[in-house]
Amino acid sequence: MKGKLITLEGIDGSGKSTICRLLQDDLGFEGCIFTREPTTSWFGDAVNRALRSDTDHIAELMLFLADHADHISRLIRPSLENGDNIISDRYSASRCAYQGATLQDIFEDPLDWVRFLHKGWTIDPDLIILFDIDPEVAVKRCGDRGERSKFEKMEFLKKVRSNYLRLAAEEPGRFVVVNADRPLNEVQEEVFRIIAHAVGTGNKE
Numbered sequence: 001m002k003g004k005l006i007t008l009e010g011i012d013g014s015g016k017s018t019i020c021r022l023l024q025d026d027l028g029f030e031g032c033i034f035t036r037e038p039t040t041s042w043f044g045d046a047v048n049r050a051l052r053s054d055t056d057h058i059a060e061l062m063l064f065l066a067d068h069a070d071h072i073s074r075l076i077r078p079s080l081e082n083g084d085n086i087i088s089d090r091y092s093a094s095r096c097a098y099q100g101a102t103l104q105d106i107f108e109d110p111l112d113w114v115r116f117l118h119k120g121w122t123i124d125p126d127l128i129i130l131f132d133i134d135p136e137v138a139v140k141r142c143g144d145r146g147e148r149s150k151f152e153k154m155e156f157l158k159k160v161r162s163n164y165l166r167l168a169a170e171e172p173g174r175f176v177v178v179n180a181d182r183p184l185n186e187v188q189e190e191v192f193r194i195i196a197h198a199v200g201t202g203n204k205e
Ligand SMILES: Nc1ncnc2c1ncn2[C@@H]1O[C@H](COP(=O)(O)OP(=O)(O)OP(=O)(O)O)[C@@H](O)[C@H]1O
Pocket: 010, 011, 012, 013, 014, 015, 016, 017, 018, 019, 141, 142, 145, 149, 180, 181, 182, 183, 184, 185, 187
């Protein structure tokens, strides 16, 4: 693989999508390919249907995995092989953190099980930027944005946050944890600096 894969992760309302939009508008990152999970494919549509209903948690996980497999074969692998740098708003760590929480009554260590399900076929990110924030602050931020994700609940997001922090502690070489509970310009400055360092100018060379 010649390009770099960078993913933005964090609980709902942590500010990933806001930073992603700012990155997309910045000329310094115009060589990067921007993508997200759930994707905009029909697999992503199926995931979004599951997110709007009380779908069985295992079935929901399988839909997320199908969307991820399609994302890799259609965009991630060919772009990396072509030398493009990719920035993805959510990726595999979202599954470990969120489905690691939805499945906690079924498995002893659901995070580890979900992580195992990716082995052998996924492409691991070169760098994962974790937007870390107290769920109380994140949920308040999301308060007035209309329809809510079924996951935007305090107790649930506390578990998701602790799963993310466990992932970061277990792979310190891959994760950078950013304090997302700061003014937007400060978070932006730090994330831009980290990504610029990882991809150089954002172009292929
Ligand atoms: N640093 C910040 N300080 C205050 N408000 C912020 C900050 N960053 C983002 N916001 C606001 O918080 C809300 C949630 O931000 P955003 O949609 O970027 O989060 P997200 O992590 O992408 O959430 P989700 O994963 O649920 O889509 C938005 O209204 C956004 O304008």
